[in-house]
Amino acid sequence: MRYYAPSVVGPLAVLALAVVVMCLAVILIAGLRLSYLPGSIGQAWLSVNAAPMRISGVALANAPTLPAIGIAALIASRVRSATKERVSVLDLAAILTLLVGTSITLSAIALFMVTDASYVYAFEAPNPAAALFTPLGVHLVGFIFGVSPVVWRALARRVNLPELVVEATLAATRLLRNLLLVSGAVYLLLVALQHARVAEALASYPHLGWVGGLALVLLSLAYLPNAAVGTMAVLLGGSFDYADASVSLFSATSAALPPFPLFAAVPATVATWAPVLMLIPAAVLVRFVLTRSFSLIDATATATIATALALLLVWYTGGTVGAYGWVGANPWTCALAVFIWTAVAGFATWVIARFRGD
Structure with missing residues (x-):
């Protein structure tokens, strides 16, 4: 395990140190008391890992996901570097054990810091399961993407798992990307x-002021992946929900939104020609099916895995935001839309291939 520790533990340790330095700098610049530091460090760690939080009784489960994507990408690059040579199942198990242990330990420390600060300051202790396992999910995504497809195929053969599962997962991932x-x-x-x-x-x-303006711009950028998932759900025929209202390509029920720049794209009404925008994901699906052949089982597996991944995306990019309730893509309409689009495209390709005798 010591051989892999720098590649696995190192990135998370550096990230934790960066969070400490950032929180200390903000507190010193703002002239706040240093007693705010432990709670701020814990809350910042959970926030950059997309974990939900509560401040002054207000739930904020819709966390910005761009930092979490950056963390997953960092872990993936280090895991890819550590596994670029020949690796065994024991090597992968060692890397995974180090990653899970480090992730749970750092998140548990952050949870303790926030819980301890909640007795004095406006922080509130988050749900322990969410605080521990939401960051772990981000880190596991980095591990999964860090291991090359060649290794996953070899691992599937070793455990007698159909290679179709690996290929369908790769295809579904590329499609959603x-x-x-x-x-x-x-x-x-x-x-x-x-x-x-x-x-x-x-x-x-x-x-x-310029400092606050810069912070608002950075926060808006951090929420761009959330906005992309919501837009994807709408383009596929689903809906984006907020404050007991929703918007889709077919209808919109408006509600007052906070003055946040990213909400400027949420329309109060929907034009009658809006369903034409479904041609955009249709073009993506056409290009997707033209790059590979499908069997009936392959089409079903790809659609099912794409649906599961879409639900995971919606869960990470949506959530409860105070009195606004759920803000984000509707999980069920998004999942249904992803399954239908992917399955229909795959089945159509299979039928055409059968008809042509390919």
Whole structure:
């Protein structure tokens, strides 16, 4: 295990140190008491790992996910570097054990810090399971992506798992990646078209100053993956829900939103031509099915795995936000839409191949 410790424990230890330095710098610059430091460190660790939090009785389960994506990418790069040579099952088990142990330990320390601070300050102790396992999920995603597909295929053969499962998982991952990239581009275009509403949101903070303005911009950037997932759900025919209201390509029920720049893309009404935008994910699906062949089982497996991954994305990018309730893509309509689109595309490709005798 000592051989893999620098590659696995190192990134999380450096991240924890960076959180400490950042919190200390903010407290010193703001002129706050150092007694805020432990609780701030614990809360910052949980926040950058997409864990839910509660402050002054207000739940914020919809955490920004860009930092978590960066952490997962860092872990993936280190795991890929550690496993680029020939590795055994025991090597993978050692890496996984180190990763899980370090993740749980650091998150448990953060949970203790926040719980201890909650007796004095506005912090509230989060749900212990969410505080421990939400960051762990982020770190496990990094591990999964860090192990190369070649190793996963070899591992599947070793445990007598059909290689179809690995191939379907890789295909579903690529499909969702492409859908998210396109959805993110569509979202940014919508924000650009609604620049007047963005200006109105910024005007709601007249005394923000350049430091506050920079913080608002960084926070908006941190929520971009959340916005991309919500946009993907809408483009596929699902809905984005907030404050007992929702918006889809077919209808919209409006509700007052906080003056946050990213909400500028949420329309109060939906144009009659909006369903035409479903051609965007349709184009992504067409390109996807043209790059590979499908059997009936392969199409079903890919659709099922894509649905499970979509639910995981919605769970990480959505959540309860105070009085607004659930803010994010509707989990069930998004999952249903992903399954239908992927299954229909795969089945159609299979039928065409059968008809042509391929």
